[in-house]
Amino acid sequence: MTDRLLTFGLAFALGLFVWLYARSREREILDNIVVPVTVRLAPGLADSYRLESPAAGQVRVSFTGPPNKLRELQEAISRNELSATVDYALPEDQLERNRIEDSVRVEATDLRVPAGVTVLPVEGRNRIGVMLSRLGDKVVKVRIETSKDLEPRLRIIPETVKVRAPRDLLERLFELSVILPSRDELGFMGLTPGRPARLPLPREVDGIAIVPDPESVVVRIDPQAPRIYPLADLPVQFLCPPNFTLRPRFLDDRAGKLQLRIQGPDQGDTPRVHAYIDLTGGRFLPGPGIESVQIQLPRDFTLAQDPPAKVSFELVPVEAAPKPLGGLPAP
Numbered sequence: 001m002t003d004r005l006l007t008f009g010l011a012f013a014l015g016l017f018v019w020l021y022a023r024s025r026e027r028e029i030l031d032n033i034v035v036p037v038t039v040r041l042a043p044g045l046a047d048s049y050r051l052e053s054p055a056a057g058q059v060r061v062s063f064t065g066p067p068n069k070l071r072e073l074q075e076a077i078s079r080n081e082l083s084a085t086v087d088y089a090l091p092e093d094q095l096e097r098n099r100i101e102d103s104v105r106v107e108a109t110d111l112r113v114p115a116g117v118t119v120l121p122v123e124g125r126n127r128i129g130v131m132l133s134r135l136g137d138k139v140v141k142v143r144i145e146t147s148k149d150l151e152p153r154l155r156i157i158p159e160t161v162k163v164r165a166p167r168d169l170l171e172r173l174f175e176l177s178v179i180l181p182s183r184d185e186l187g188f189m190g191l192t193p194g195r196p197a198r199l200p201l202p203r204e205v206d207g208i209a210i211v212p213d214p215e216s217v218v219v220r221i222d223p224q225a226p227r228i229y230p231l232a233d234l235p236v237q238f239l240c241p242p243n244f245t246l247r248p249r250f251l252d253d254r255a256g257k258l259q260l261r262i263q264g265p266d267q268g269d270t271p272r273v274h275a276y277i278d279l280t281g282g283r284f285l286p287g288p289g290i291e292s293v294q295i296q297l298p299r300d301f302t303l304a305q306d307p308p309a310k311v312s313f314e315l316v317p318v319e320a321a322p323k324p325l326g327g328l329p330a331p
Helices: 002-026 067-078 183-189
Strands: 028-041 049-051 056-065 084-088 099-105 118-121 127-145 154-157 160-166 175-179 197-200 211-213 216-221 227-239 246-250 257-264 274-278 287-291 294-296 311-317
Touching: 028 049, 028 067, 028 127, 056 067, 056 127, 084 099, 084 127, 127 154
Parallel strands: 028 084, 127 175, 227 274
Antiparallel strands: 028 056, 049 127, 056 118, 099 127, 127 160, 154 216, 160 211, 197 216, 227 257, 246 311, 274 294, 287 311
């Protein structure tokens, strides 16, 4: 009886071994394969959120199946035809946040493989990080960045635009700056007092993509607006009374020069401006002094800034010519 049971057990074990061996020959394995994954927002989120993290990622997956099916899968992998697309749905408890950091899990059902192939995602290597920004709209002012002499003469149409961008950016965005080209480039664009030019609005701020509406503005030069003239190193003179016995001089070279901005009609040449310190009124003694600077402007011109600050100087006695000895007339 014992011999029969032993014989039966050996036969069963041998049969099981043969069956397992046959099954192992029928199925093979592709281990730890890198699969590209595309993450996209679930329907309904694309209008309110922006995917800031890279839309493409990678996961590692193993496959088992019949040899012929795995060969078919290997050919698809070599042709870069195997990939996964995952829709990310935002958790309800994070719907009101301006910035969301999360991860999405890639499941076996997210990969399309030949029939008979089993997908085995590698645990711990089957997640893709996602980062989202909540979008909003804000109306901001458009500002032209250009030279100070040209900026007051420019008119922008429209003066405000609507910007769609992440909400955390909109919280600190109050104006949209447009850099105006140089004068030579302006001439190429055709911007003249009688001819406006269209400038595109920026598509990003601080490296963050934005969508302005409209996408461009019209810039024109107002012919009625005064032109700004910057005057560099304008010399300051002294207006002295006749027979003034003191000689004025500045304490240093910088005190005797002004940086001035005036405005007036548009003309080709730089206007002639005189700056001086009036010493014709009052009594002055040798030593340091401080007085206001007077500005003499051409007709129809005014200052485009605050009046210049008072200037320091000193008064030194004028050396008298030496008299001849003994009162004799000079030769």
